Structures are given as C-alpha cells and as structure tokens.
Amino acid sequence: MLTRRASEQSIIRKHEEALHQGYRRWPTLDFGLPPAMGDERWPAELILATWLQAETGRPPANGLEYRVGRSGGGFDALDFRFLPPEQQLPESEPVDTSIPLNRRPGDRAVEIPIPWYGGGMSFGSVSEQIMLARAKAAKEWRTFTSTGEGGYPESLVPYRDHVITQIATGMFGVREETIQWAPIIEFKYAQGAKPGLGGHLLGDKATVAVARMRESVPWVSLFSPFPFHSVYSVEDHKKHIDWVRTINPEALISVKVSTPTDIDMVAVGSYYAGAHIIHIDGGYGGTGAAPEIAKKNIAMPIELALPRVHRFLLQEGIRDEVVIMASGGIRTAYDIAKAIALGADGCVLGTTELVALGCTRCGNCERGRGCPFGLTTTDPELSQLVDPDWGAERLSRLYASFQAQLRDILRRLGLRSVRELRGRIDLLVYRKPGDSDEWANVVGSGQAR
Amino acid sequence: MVTAGRLSYRRYRIEIRPAPDLVRLPPRFRVEVKKHRLIGLVLEELVRYRGDLPVVLSRPCVYGVFSRPIGGLAPKEELCVGCLRCTVQYPDVVQIYPNPERERLGDSYLKPAHVDTLLYEARTGHVPVRGAGYRGPFGGAGWDGMWTDMSEIVRPTRDGIHGREFISTAVDIGEKPALLAFDERGEPVGTVPKVITIQVPFLFDRPPRSARPRLLLEILVRAAQEIETLAMVPVDLVVRFDLAGPHVVPVVEEETWRWLVQLAWSPRMIAIEGWDRERLAELERRFPESILCARVPMDSDVLDLVRQGARVLHLTADYHGRRNGRFVMDLIRQAHQRLVDAGVREEVTLIGSGGIVMAEHVPKAIICGLDAVALDTALWVALQARFAGECRNPETALVSFPRLEPAWGIQRLKNLAASWRDQLLEVLGAMGLREVRRLRGELGRCMFQAELEREAFAEVDGYRADA
Structure with a gap:
C-alpha cells in the first residue's frame, strides 16, 4: 500500500516537474509556437508571454507579443497615444498604481496597491490548491481574491482579510461566518460568460468534497437559478445589502453584473442600493462551464459597456462615489490600462491568472476529471499537479510584470497615478489591425516594443 | 391543445436520444510523436526512476491518446481533445497539430467549427457547454456583429429554462x-x-x-x-x-x-x-x-x-x-x-x-x-x-x-x-x-x-x- 502511494506520488512529481519545465521551455521559442495552441482572443504568443511573465516577473524581451490578441476589435483595436519621449515622466519619477475600493464617505476605507484583484472562481470549478495559490498571492500584494459561488474552504481562512465572499443565486456555501470573515461581499447577479443564466457545474466535477461544501448531492450537476429569487427590483437588491451589512457592518459591498443594454441604469440602481463597487463582467468573460451560445451572443463586451457606464455616472453626479471594476476579457497589463482609460477604476482578473498557472485555453474544463493541468479540476490526483506555493509565486511574478508595465504606460502618458487615467478616453487611439503598417507589425509579427 | 375533440394539456418537448455519427469524422488533431526521442525518454526515465515501471510508463494524457500498450508509438488520435498537456511536458517528443482534413469540412460560410457544433447537437440533442470563455473574433460582419440582451433581475419566467415555468417557442x-x-x-x-x-x-x-x-x-x-x-x-x-x-x-x-x-x-x-x-x-x-x-x-x-x-x-x-x-x-x-x-x-x-x-x-x-x-x-x-x-x-x-x-x-x-x-x-x-x-x-x-x-x-x- 505504502509502495503504491509512493509510486503515485512519484508519478505526480514526475509530471509536475515536466510541466514546470514545459512552462519554462515553450516561451523561449526554441520549439516555435505550438501549432494547435491559442485562438483569436488568446493567441499562442499571448499565452506563452503570460507564462514567461509568471516565470520571470517581467514582460518578454524575445519578441513574444504580450499586449494584444488578434480578435480584431475592442482592446485589440485600441492603443495609447503616448507622449513624445521628451514629455514622458522619467524612470525616477514615482508612479502610483493604487486605487481605493470605497469612495463612499463614512464607510471603511480600503485601498489596494494595484488596480486589480482576482475574480470569483468557485471550489468545484477550480481546485482548492488554485484557490489557495490565488489567496496567497492576494495576501502578498495586499489585494483580494474571490471565493466564487462554491463555498469557503477552511484552508482559505488564514487569508480571509484578502478573500471576497461571493453570494450568488445558488447560495452555495454561504454561511454566516463566511459573511462575517469577508472584508468585501460580492453579490453575483450575473456572469459575463453566461449572462442571464445561473452557474453551471456539471456532474463529473461535483465530487464528494465539492458536494459537501455546497450541501448538495455528489456527482449531480448543479445549475444555479437565475436571477436571485428574492430580488426583482433595486429595492429588493437594497434589502439584500441591508441583510448582509447587518451580519457584517464593516464589509464593502460589490455587485457583480453583466452587460445588458441598460447597464448604465443597472449601475446607477446598484449605487443607490448601497453598493461600493460595481463589478461589470463583459460578455467575453471566462468560465468553468457555460453554454457556447451564451458566451458569444448574449450581452456586450466590456470595452463597449465601460464608456456608457462611466459617462452616465458622471452625468448623474455620482461617479466619484462608486468604484467600477471591469472584467470579462482582461488579459494583459495593456487591457487593464485601456479598461481604466475607458472608464473603470480597476479590473478583475480570472483567466489571465489561470493562464499564468499553465492553462492552454483548451476549453476542456467542464468535462470528466476536468483540467488536465490540475487547474479547473477537483480530481484528487490532477489537482496535485499545482502546488499552492508554486502557484502563488507565479501569480506574484505576473502581478509584478503587470505593475511594471502599467507604470511604464503611465509614465509614457505623463501621468503620476493610475487614478488620473480613469475615463481618459482621449489618450486612446483606435487602430484596427491593418490600419497602419506599424500596428500591423505589432499585432502581426508579435514584435514587442 | 385539442386532442380527439377534447381539451387536454401536453407540455411540449422533443424526445432526444443519442444518434452517433454514421460517417467517422477525421480526428480534430494530429499527434506527431518522434519515436526515437520517445524511446530515448523512456530509457532515460528507466534509469532516473530506477526501473519503477508505473512511474516510467505513466503517460501525460488523461484522455487516453497514449493508452495502447505501446503508448506514444501508436497514439489514438481520435481521442485527442487538444489540451496540449503532452506537448507542454515533452515539446521535443510530441507535437499536436490541427488536422487539415478537419479544416476542410463545410465551406467558406459554414465553417469547420460550425460543422463540429452542428454534429454535436445532432448526435446528442444537448446544448453545447464548454469551459473557458469565448474564443473568437471581437465581432464581425453579419450575425457576429449582433448581441442579444439580458436582464439582471427582471425576469417573469423565473426558472423557465430548468423546468418550473414554461417558455413558449410556438x-x-x-x-x-x-x-x-x-x-x-x-x-x-x-x-x-x-x-x-x-x-x-x-x-x-x-x-x-x-x-x-x-x-x-x-x-x-x-x-x-x-x-x-x-x-x-x-x-x-x-x-x-x-x-x-x-x-x-x-x-x-x-x-x-x-x-x-x-x-x-x-x-x-x-x-x-x-x-x-x-x-x-x-x-x-x-x-x-x-x-x-x-x-x-x-x-x-x-x-x-x-x-x-x-x-x-x-x-x-x-x-x-x-x-x-x-x-x-x-x-x-x-x-x-x-x-x-x-x-x-x-x-x-x-x-x-x-x-x-x-x-x-x-x-x-x-x-x-x-x-x-x-x-x-x-x-x-x-x-x-x-x-x-x-x-x-x-x-x-x-x-x-x-x-x-x-x-x-x-x-x-x-x-x-x-x-x-x-x-x-x-x-x-x-x-x-x-x-x-x-x-x-x-x-x-x-x-x-x-x-x-x-x-x-x-x-x-x-x-x-x-x-
């Protein structure tokens, strides 16, 4: 028995080691680009560039494109209008990348040193190891990660000052203490990848441990209802917030919504209901499982929603009282900066973190044992392929690279703080790929700046 | 609904049953293994793991592509889902390629990905559900440049999709x-x-x-x-x-x-x-x-x-x-x-x-x-x-x-x-x-x-x- 277990451990270690080597070797481009890797949103070079950043903590210097994908629109068609070199801020000039997460007077001040935090990924959609890695990185960077809708594993408790408790329509794993622990409570009204539909966890991944956490039946698919059956108006929504703040008066309230035609009205309604953070998840967001029809066709991409919300909140005179966090297709430091220029205060990362941990975007997260890389799985064997400390280090290095790039962008725009970038749509340039030779070169050849 | 002259109610549904493809499709991916390097790898691991065969012979694919007794020497390409774990681990031994034969399905409008989706739907009757987010172009001409709306909270149908109330498609x-x-x-x-x-x-x-x-x-x-x-x-x-x-x-x-x-x-x-x-x-x-x-x-x-x-x-x-x-x-x-x-x-x-x-x-x-x-x-x-x-x-x-x-x-x-x-x-x-x-x-x-x-x-x- 002992020998068998030792053998199993050796097998896991063997593959873990080979994977780690692969994450290092592929971005060197010694083997070219993997022919079957990538898609328009996440081309192979962007995936490898993210691996490299997670390895080194710096953007690639070997020509790998690390700023844009090839989707032909949205972030991929936007660039910055940088100042001439002589007007840019010098390297020696400090640049602030922190943002506040509360702008309402009277409530607790929370500030994060980087304008992003980790988005909700439930226990069940990802492994406990992944949740732990994200929590450790969040602690190191004094930012946050979110439980997603799948409960709060005990192992996260030591990191609770950096863990957002998500309350979604299935209420999976929501307990009084998980609300009390949380510095931020996130109500998930909708998710960009499946707007208007509840969460999906297919039966294969609803293991005994997952089912126990969710108080459900093992191996039975879990479809969260939609919407909250207790919320059919902004007033109902306010009751929700009041309920949570009764349990935890100190918590900030985040409201995660998708991007319908009336997203501007949704944002205003959420503000008046008492939200500190409006988290807008665009239609091209990530997921552990979603109907394909929903991913592509329902609700608008985040790039198109942000200016609408930002302008409307400005017109209503409340823009400076609420924080807008953007998610749903934020892949790079450049995407973060562009989202902020389009009107967000900061961003929420999901898929990017998984890519940093080795995701190839193969899209097999939902089936069978789940992710063969040990990420979006609860398979006891596969999940051991990711050591939480190793994962936390990779995320930390990715964050470091993103922060360095963000500072570089701000310096080149002549801005001393990321807060000055918010809503500066005038600093963007629209360049459809192919518009100019220079841009075509950037996007087409993967030449880093 | 009127049946045989009297009113009765029958909830509309379409009976689904598996209907596997009659014609076998070309596999989605080609798995190219450099056999001499694979043999070299196995020999190297035999030494490294001191002949611990379960460790040496354990394979990176969780979908069974290398599940034949001779493993990577005769991969089962039809099982490959393109996760790329094998090639990530062993880039000098194995490479995965999109199968050009598969790319020839359909035509310039009804693309290979459409064919894949349609065949899945016809085979199973299920809604295609997959992990990871949307993978395609930002928008585009035609239907790709149009998105449908959703509602965050206002929804008269409540659990319509999953069963308790009925949404009519008539x-x-x-x-x-x-x-x-x-x-x-x-x-x-x-x-x-x-x-x-x-x-x-x-x-x-x-x-x-x-x-x-x-x-x-x-x-x-x-x-x-x-x-x-x-x-x-x-x-x-x-x-x-x-x-x-x-x-x-x-x-x-x-x-x-x-x-x-x-x-x-x-x-x-x-x-x-x-x-x-x-x-x-x-x-x-x-x-x-x-x-x-x-x-x-x-x-x-x-x-x-x-x-x-x-x-x-x-x-x-x-x-x-x-x-x-x-x-x-x-x-x-x-x-x-x-x-x-x-x-x-x-x-x-x-x-x-x-x-x-x-x-x-x-x-x-x-x-x-x-x-x-x-x-x-x-x-x-x-x-x-x-x-x-x-x-x-x-x-x-x-x-x-x-x-x-x-x-x-x-x-x-x-x-x-x-x-x-x-x-x-x-x-x-x-x-x-x-x-x-x-x-x-x-x-x-x-x-x-x-x-x-x-x-x-x-x-x-x-x-x-x-x-």
Whole structure:
C-alpha cells in the first residue's frame, strides 16, 4: 500500500516537474509556437508571454507579443497615444498604481496597491490548491481574491482579510461566518460568460468534497437559478445589502453584473442600493462551464459597456462615489490600462491568472476529471499537479510584470497615478489591425516594443 | 391543445436520444510523436526512476491518446481533445497539430467549427457547454456583429429554462387580419384568421436541387411531424413519393405547376416560388383551406406584395445569407420595418431562409423581424452531408449524403431541433421573455456592434464609424 502511494506520488512529481519545465521551455521559442495552441482572443504568443511573465516577473524581451490578441476589435483595436519621449515622466519619477475600493464617505476605507484583484472562481470549478495559490498571492500584494459561488474552504481562512465572499443565486456555501470573515461581499447577479443564466457545474466535477461544501448531492450537476429569487427590483437588491451589512457592518459591498443594454441604469440602481463597487463582467468573460451560445451572443463586451457606464455616472453626479471594476476579457497589463482609460477604476482578473498557472485555453474544463493541468479540476490526483506555493509565486511574478508595465504606460502618458487615467478616453487611439503598417507589425509579427 | 375533440394539456418537448455519427469524422488533431526521442525518454526515465515501471510508463494524457500498450508509438488520435498537456511536458517528443482534413469540412460560410457544433447537437440533442470563455473574433460582419440582451433581475419566467415555468417557442404562420367584421347574426364575414401554429420557430426548407432522394425527403417530413413543424418539399416529389400529411408544405414552381392536379389532398400550407397573382388566385380556388405562401427574394418590396394581397412571405437568400450582395440581417430588418411603418406588420407572416446555420441565428433573425426561419444547410450537415465546393446557390450547390437510415436521420434532426430549441430558451430566459412571439422585431433587446462602437469610441482618435 505504502509502495503504491509512493509510486503515485512519484508519478505526480514526475509530471509536475515536466510541466514546470514545459512552462519554462515553450516561451523561449526554441520549439516555435505550438501549432494547435491559442485562438483569436488568446493567441499562442499571448499565452506563452503570460507564462514567461509568471516565470520571470517581467514582460518578454524575445519578441513574444504580450499586449494584444488578434480578435480584431475592442482592446485589440485600441492603443495609447503616448507622449513624445521628451514629455514622458522619467524612470525616477514615482508612479502610483493604487486605487481605493470605497469612495463612499463614512464607510471603511480600503485601498489596494494595484488596480486589480482576482475574480470569483468557485471550489468545484477550480481546485482548492488554485484557490489557495490565488489567496496567497492576494495576501502578498495586499489585494483580494474571490471565493466564487462554491463555498469557503477552511484552508482559505488564514487569508480571509484578502478573500471576497461571493453570494450568488445558488447560495452555495454561504454561511454566516463566511459573511462575517469577508472584508468585501460580492453579490453575483450575473456572469459575463453566461449572462442571464445561473452557474453551471456539471456532474463529473461535483465530487464528494465539492458536494459537501455546497450541501448538495455528489456527482449531480448543479445549475444555479437565475436571477436571485428574492430580488426583482433595486429595492429588493437594497434589502439584500441591508441583510448582509447587518451580519457584517464593516464589509464593502460589490455587485457583480453583466452587460445588458441598460447597464448604465443597472449601475446607477446598484449605487443607490448601497453598493461600493460595481463589478461589470463583459460578455467575453471566462468560465468553468457555460453554454457556447451564451458566451458569444448574449450581452456586450466590456470595452463597449465601460464608456456608457462611466459617462452616465458622471452625468448623474455620482461617479466619484462608486468604484467600477471591469472584467470579462482582461488579459494583459495593456487591457487593464485601456479598461481604466475607458472608464473603470480597476479590473478583475480570472483567466489571465489561470493562464499564468499553465492553462492552454483548451476549453476542456467542464468535462470528466476536468483540467488536465490540475487547474479547473477537483480530481484528487490532477489537482496535485499545482502546488499552492508554486502557484502563488507565479501569480506574484505576473502581478509584478503587470505593475511594471502599467507604470511604464503611465509614465509614457505623463501621468503620476493610475487614478488620473480613469475615463481618459482621449489618450486612446483606435487602430484596427491593418490600419497602419506599424500596428500591423505589432499585432502581426508579435514584435514587442 | 385539442386532442380527439377534447381539451387536454401536453407540455411540449422533443424526445432526444443519442444518434452517433454514421460517417467517422477525421480526428480534430494530429499527434506527431518522434519515436526515437520517445524511446530515448523512456530509457532515460528507466534509469532516473530506477526501473519503477508505473512511474516510467505513466503517460501525460488523461484522455487516453497514449493508452495502447505501446503508448506514444501508436497514439489514438481520435481521442485527442487538444489540451496540449503532452506537448507542454515533452515539446521535443510530441507535437499536436490541427488536422487539415478537419479544416476542410463545410465551406467558406459554414465553417469547420460550425460543422463540429452542428454534429454535436445532432448526435446528442444537448446544448453545447464548454469551459473557458469565448474564443473568437471581437465581432464581425453579419450575425457576429449582433448581441442579444439580458436582464439582471427582471425576469417573469423565473426558472423557465430548468423546468418550473414554461417558455413558449410556438409561432403562428398564416393570415391574421387586423380586425374582424361580423354580419347582423354575429357571424364573421370577410377575411378570417387562418393560421398554423408550429411548436418551434423554425421549419425545414426544401433540399438543394442536387440532393432530393426519397429517403431524405421522408426523413425531413417525419422529423417535421414529430417536432410539430413543417417541411417544404417540391410538389412533384410530394406526389411521386406520396408524402402527404399535415406537416408537408408542397412547393410549386413554374415547371412543376402541372403536378398540382395530382395533389389529391389539401395541404395546410402551399408555397409558390415567386410572386404571381394569377397563380395564387388559382391556388386559392383549388385549395381554399390552405395557407398560401409566396417565396420571394429577400430584397423584394414586401410592402408592395402585401398590398397586392400577400399574407405569408418566405424571404429567400442564398445559403450564405446573401442577396444581391447584402446580408440577410439587414434585409430582414428592412422588410420588417417597412411593414411596421405601413401599419400592416401584424397581418403578415415573414419566414426567412439563408445564412441561418447556428442556433443563435434563430433568435437574432427573429429579433430582426422574422416570425420563423426555414432551415437549410444546418439540416444537411446534421445528416452528415458533404459539400462539394461552396454550398451557396440552392440551384447549383452539390451536396451529397451518406447512406441514410430513416430512424437515424429522424433522430438526428430531432436532436438538432431539441438543442436549438433549448438554446433559444436560454436566450429568451436571459432576456426574461415568456414566449418567442414577443421577440419578433424587438430590436430594443439586441445590440449591434456598429452602433455600440459608435457610441463607445466616438471620441477615440482614429475611430471611423464608416470603417
């Protein structure tokens, strides 16, 4: 028995080691680009560039494109209008990348040193190891990660000052203490990848441990209802917030919504209901499982929603009282900066973190044992392929690279703080790929700046 | 629902059953293993792990690609899902390539990815669900540049999708006068409503001229009957193959007009190719109970046709959704809007076909203004048809089918219909709509890329709305 277990451990270690080597070797481009890797949103070079950043903590210097994908629109068609070199801020000039997460007077001040935090990924959609890695990185960077809708594993408790408790329509794993622990409570009204539909966890991944956490039946698919059956108006929504703040008066309230035609009205309604953070998840967001029809066709991409919300909140005179966090297709430091220029205060990362941990975007997260890389799985064997400390280090290095790039962008725009970038749509340039030779070169050849 | 003269309720559903592909598809990926390096790797690991065979022989693939006794020396390519774990771990030993044979499925409009999706739907009857987010282009021309709406909280249907309440996908096809007139005895006079209700907002268009074997038509008709929709069949084939039934819509053309005399039953609907008032009047005399539908090009002046008496119009485009260079999305909006502006939209049924190849195209076409869509190439793909070159022109497209088996074919089409209906429910549910009839022409419940970009990027340097 002992020998068998030792053998199993050796097998896991063997593959873990080979994977780690692969994450290092592929971005060197010694083997070219993997022919079957990538898609328009996440081309192979962007995936490898993210691996490299997670390895080194710096953007690639070997020509790998690390700023844009090839989707032909949205972030991929936007660039910055940088100042001439002589007007840019010098390297020696400090640049602030922190943002506040509360702008309402009277409530607790929370500030994060980087304008992003980790988005909700439930226990069940990802492994406990992944949740732990994200929590450790969040602690190191004094930012946050979110439980997603799948409960709060005990192992996260030591990191609770950096863990957002998500309350979604299935209420999976929501307990009084998980609300009390949380510095931020996130109500998930909708998710960009499946707007208007509840969460999906297919039966294969609803293991005994997952089912126990969710108080459900093992191996039975879990479809969260939609919407909250207790919320059919902004007033109902306010009751929700009041309920949570009764349990935890100190918590900030985040409201995660998708991007319908009336997203501007949704944002205003959420503000008046008492939200500190409006988290807008665009239609091209990530997921552990979603109907394909929903991913592509329902609700608008985040790039198109942000200016609408930002302008409307400005017109209503409340823009400076609420924080807008953007998610749903934020892949790079450049995407973060562009989202902020389009009107967000900061961003929420999901898929990017998984890519940093080795995701190839193969899209097999939902089936069978789940992710063969040990990420979006609860398979006891596969999940051991990711050591939480190793994962936390990779995320930390990715964050470091993103922060360095963000500072570089701000310096080149002549801005001393990321807060000055918010809503500066005038600093963007629209360049459809192919518009100019220079841009075509950037996007087409993967030449880093 | 009235059954045998008495009222009864039966909740509509389409029975699904697995219907595996008849023709084996080429694998999605090619797995290329450098055999000498693999042998070298195994030898190296034998030394490294001191002969611990379970460790040495453990393979990176969790899908069984290397599960033969000789592992990577003879990979099972058909099991490869493209996760790339093997090549990530051992880049110098194994490489995964997209299979170019697979890339040749479909044509320039109905792309290989569409074929994959359609085959999955026809095989299983399920809604395609996958992990990871959207992977395609930001938007694009045609249907890709349109998104449907959703509602965060306001949703009258509550759990409609998952069972407790019902979302109706039924639509009415026929004549619907704006008002009724009654004589002094209270009996209706003049035009009275004449409609057929089908349970899904899609019907089956006739196959292309190159592929109209009896078996295929029988499959279409039987599947339409079981799904409770309609199948359009050329009238000569209706007669020759004895395809009578309430779910059959004979399509009459100039050269098949003579076959009408042999039509010994009264169809619920008859379609006539082109607009010919005299022929329609003749049809009305011969088949007074039938709904008459005129198949006209999608860029026709629909208002003029309605003023001439048309009440059911089937607007046609080529299989790529084009008519005189314009895409169906714009043409449908234009036709719908013209009827709305003239105040006659409610009296007319618009059916449309061409370029509707994915489940999401159905709600999008309905939002643009159709009452129902007629499906074409998606059906042939579900039956594992192959296109020879571009499948664009219904008159000249070369489509070949495998040796069809009736029960299999019917089930494939039922599965496809069930999957598309369930996906329609997802879209309706997300919007909070209780029935698909309310979706028609609801342009306020959709978003067009061009309009959103104009609003979002108007102030961005370099953005051109006309680009």
